[in-house]
Amino acid sequence: CMWNQRFQRLVGCEPEEIRRRQLADFLTTGEDALRKWLEGEGTDKESEVELTVRARSGEGSVYSFHGVRLSLAGQLRVAVVGVDVSERHKTAESLHRRDAVLQATAFAAQRFLQRGDWRSSAREVLERLGCAADVSRAYIFERDHSRPDSTEVSLWMQWTAPGVTCEEKLPELQHVNPHAVGLERWVELMAAGEPVAAVVSELPEKERAFFGFAGVQAIVFVPVGKGEDLWGFVGLDECREERRWDAAELDALRSIAQILRAATLDERRLQDWRMSEERSRQLYESNPQPMCV
Numbered sequence: 005c006m007w008n009q010r011f012q013r014l015v016g017c018e019p020e021e022i023r024r025r026q027l028a029d030f031l032t033t034g035e036d037a038l039r040k041w042l043e044g045e046g047t048d049k050e051s052e053v054e055l056t057v058r059a060r061s062g063e064g065s066v067y068s069f070h071g072v073r074l075s076l077a078g079q080l081r082v083a084v085v086g087v088d089v090s091e092r093h094k095t096a097e098s099l100h101r102r103d104a105v106l107q108a109t110a111f112a113a114q115r116f117l118q119r120g121d122w123r124s125s126a127r128e129v130l131e132r133l134g135c136a137a138d139v140s141r142a143y144i145f146e147r148d149h150s151r152p153d154s155t156e157v158s159l160w161m162q163w164t165a166p167g168v169t170c171e172e173k174l175p176e177l178q179h180v181n182p183h184a185v186g187l188e189r190w191v192e193l194m195a196a197g198e199p200v201a202a203v204v205s206e207l208p209e210k211e212r213a214f215f216g217f218a219g220v221q222a223i224v225f226v227p228v229g230k231g232e233d234l235w236g237f238v239g240l241d242e243c244r245e246e247r248r249w250d251a252a253e254l255d256a257l258r259s260i261a262q263i264l265r266a267a268t269l270d271e272r273r274l275q276d277w278r279m280s281e282e283r284s285r286q287l288y289e290s291n292p293q294p295m296c297v
Contacts, residue, residue, distance in 0.1 A: 015058070054067070067088055101137060102252040104135075104138075105137050105252075105257070106256055107136065108133045108256070109263070112132070112263050115128060116129065116264060117263065117266060117270075122270075127163065130143065130144065130161060134163045140242055140243040141168060141243070142240050143163070143240075143241075144160045144162075144228075144237075144264070145159055145180075145225075145237050146160040152232065155181065156179050156180060156182075158178045158179055169219075176217075185210075185214045189211075190225060194237055195227070195230055195234055197227060197230035199226040200224065200225045201222075201223070201224040201225075201249040202223055203221070203222050204220050204222060205221070218243070219243045221244070221246050223239065223240065224239065224257065225237045225239045226257040228265045229265050238261050238264065240257070
């Protein structure tokens with residue numbers, strides 16, 4: 005068994021340890037493909053296989069291995085050169101997620117704007133968004149509308165991926181005062197209409213403490229409305245690994261937030277109309293004189 009310094013740095017092992025182990029010990033995926041590749045018949049035959057190599061840190065990198073089987077001194081050997089294709093895979097995954105989130109945006113528009121009651125469709129929309137973005141949680145927080153100057157928000161609805169704890173009923177996420185939990189900066193940005201996206205480990209300590217209790221590693225909030233008209237926000241959590249949200253994903257989330265804002269304005273107009281109708285009815289009923297409109 006022979007290897008170069010680049011392979012040794014990748015797996016993070018000393019030469020003696022590499023000699024004691026099999027190549028499959030350094031893989032997180034692709035063991036079956038490796039076995040078929042190594043057990044293939046014939047020599048002087050080139051072949052290629054993609055495998056995920058595990059470093060000592062636990063992180064995996066996807067490598068495309070190009071090899072040829074050779075017969076040396078009567079023994080079968082495989083000469084292999086590996087090329088890191090992790091970025092190519094990440095780009096393909098990002099493009100797939102972007103397309104899926106765009107489809108979720110169209111679905112949100114159909115459900116929120118074509119149906120009179122957007123709230124009855126919200127859980128279905130969050131599920132579609134969460135699956136498309138491949139996240140742990142997707143949710144909607146609504147601001148306290150009882151006081152115009154209130155900044156308190158409450159978790160209104162949440163979708164969670166299988167195996168992820170749902171926080172919908174947690175009292176800690178009801179009537180949250182952002183200033184009391186160290187999220188003043190987030191409120192200021194969202195009030196200006198800006199989304200806030202972060203890797204939790206890179207946040208200031210007070211902000212990190214608030215998100216850390218739920219095991220969140222990456223998070224994004226996208227405001228619904230802005231300024232005094234801030235209705236609430238749409239959010240995504242990633243609990244499996246650190247993740248940076250790309251521009252295409254943020255643009256799609258902005259679109260969903262804008263669609264939701266249009267739906268909440270329609271809801272408010274309908275509520276105002278019903279209240280006006282009720283006041284008019286009470287006026288007619290209370291008048292002792294005959295009236296007809």
